[in-house]
Amino acid sequence: MDNTFSVYKIDDRSLIAFIKREIHNLALQLGFSPHRAAETDIIVAELTSNLIKYASGGELLYRAHFNDDHNEIEIYCLDKGQGIENTAKIMNDGYSTSNTLGQGLGAIKRLSNDFQIYSIKGWGTVQYIKICDKSDFLIPLPTNELNFSALSVNYPGEKVCGDGYYVKQTKRGFQIFVGDGLGHGVHAQEAVQQAIKVFKQSGDSDPCAILRDIHDQVKKTRGLVGTIASVDYKSEHWSLCGIGNINTRIHNGLENKTYTPYNGIIGHNIPRTLNNTLVPYQKHQIIVMHSDGLGTRWNLNDLTSIIKQNPSVIAATLYKDNVRGTDDATVLVGKII
Template sequence: MDNTFSSYKIEDRSLIAFIKREIHNLALQLGFSPHRAAETDIIVAELTSNLIKYADGGELLYRGTQMQGRNEIEIFCLDNGVGIDNVVKIMSDGYSTSNTLGHGLGSIKRLSNDFQIYSMKGWGTVQYVKICEKADMDIIPNPAGFNYSALSVNYPGENVCGDGYYIKQSANGFKIFVGDGLGHGVNAHEAVQLGIKAFQRSTAEDSIEILRDIHEGVKKSRGLVATVACVDYKSQNWNICGIGNINTRIFRGLENKTYSPYNGILGLNIPRTINSTIVPYLKHQIIVMHSDGLRTRWNLNDMTSIIKQSPHVIASSLYKDNMRGTDDATVLVGKIT
């Protein structure tokens, strides 16, 4: 199943019924029972109506996933409204700011398998919801030591995404690929998917050699840009290298550093001499990798306590504030725990 998110800008109530029907049908396609699909309807209704009532609109992103025999729907709800002063208080059933029954956020939390919310006064709010096919399903944790989230969205009007990402796990460490096919649409999608397949096939341990394998594997496509970040548990180091404009940063507390890629296009032309960057792999680091569908002038430290939040919240907050809307967009956030 495609791992990109469908995106809808919600500015008035005219789209709400359509979005509810789309997600309801997706739930049934994924094997949700009619009762669970109805509970999903309630969650979507609360999220979308709150966007209209309290934020004058916003954006809803959703996708269905099938992983390890489990069927799930993930939803991000983003707005630039006035924000929430006291998230804990407003989460309580019975609390209302509009003389209603006050079951909104409390019902979303109760009916979903995972619900996360982050808000700042004057900045807006991001919400993340995961709905499993069964209400009592536990959330499968990411592999020990690395918790991540990724968000990919098509260029407006396109049916496929020219960006892509993939993570390979092993007993010795893990490897991250983030790529962006040139342009957008079907040909860009083909290029990045060939890049992912070459990344999956590569047996190299060094990011440079992996990029060379990708370069050879995508020569029949229009080409792509990509960065590969590898972690080796034995050496306790990151090994990072990129060709083209994938932005890569590592944060730890107030410290952060951007790792500059080389000029070039995988599949067409890459430098003869390439060096990777070796960085210590440390607890509490946050790695952010994103395509040029997002602006690069951002700093996590500008958002209050954001580094304490989950990768879902961090990724969606960066997307909300920095989405250009002129290309496909992908942002991947990983936390070392």
């Protein structure tokens, strides 16, 4: 299983049975018991039927993960409906209203291992659901200072994604890479996956040096754009360097700044001189990195209380409002805790 989400636009009730069956079979492949797969069916049925009844449609995104201690299915449910005025109230099993998405959300929360919801009246709703093979499995807390989530989807009609990302821990902190292979499809995927391989193996702490190394080792591919953000706990700073149009912003409360990458294509032509941008590293910062599959005219401050949400909800919110639908799309959100 790769890191990309499958996407379905839910605008017709006839799709519900197909999607339920597809996710049910996926659950069984992951080792879910028949009972746990049936509980997954209930979650999917509630999400999709609510989209049709109360939001006039929306999108369902899902992916599977094989992990060492558990297997899981992640689901995003996104809509641009009327929104929910009081999300706490509608968490009670059996609560519903005649004209807002709310029916069954209590059941979804009870049957899932993790459930997050964000809604604004007149804007719509984002729901994030994680279903593990064991219903009593407790989602572990982050083991370091970075709590992150990423959402990647293929170019419509493609079976593979030309975007990619990777986060790794280092002796001095952590490093984030987000890349976008030129175009889309298999050749774009080959370029970005080769870049990720080099990034994983690199022991360098300097983003510029790592990008130069990637450049040298992906010359036989189509090429890509990419950005690396590296944190050093001791010096308490970010080092940022990017080549091509990966959008990178760091938020400090209500303030945020976008960091401009260099022009060029990794694997083809990059500037002779590369310098890292140094940024103070502080608790409670939020870093957002995304490919050009998302538009750039967004501001987290326009969304009520969004910075209080989990990275998964922030990523899905940015995707919902800004995905272009004309390319692969990836958005990674990290919160410093």
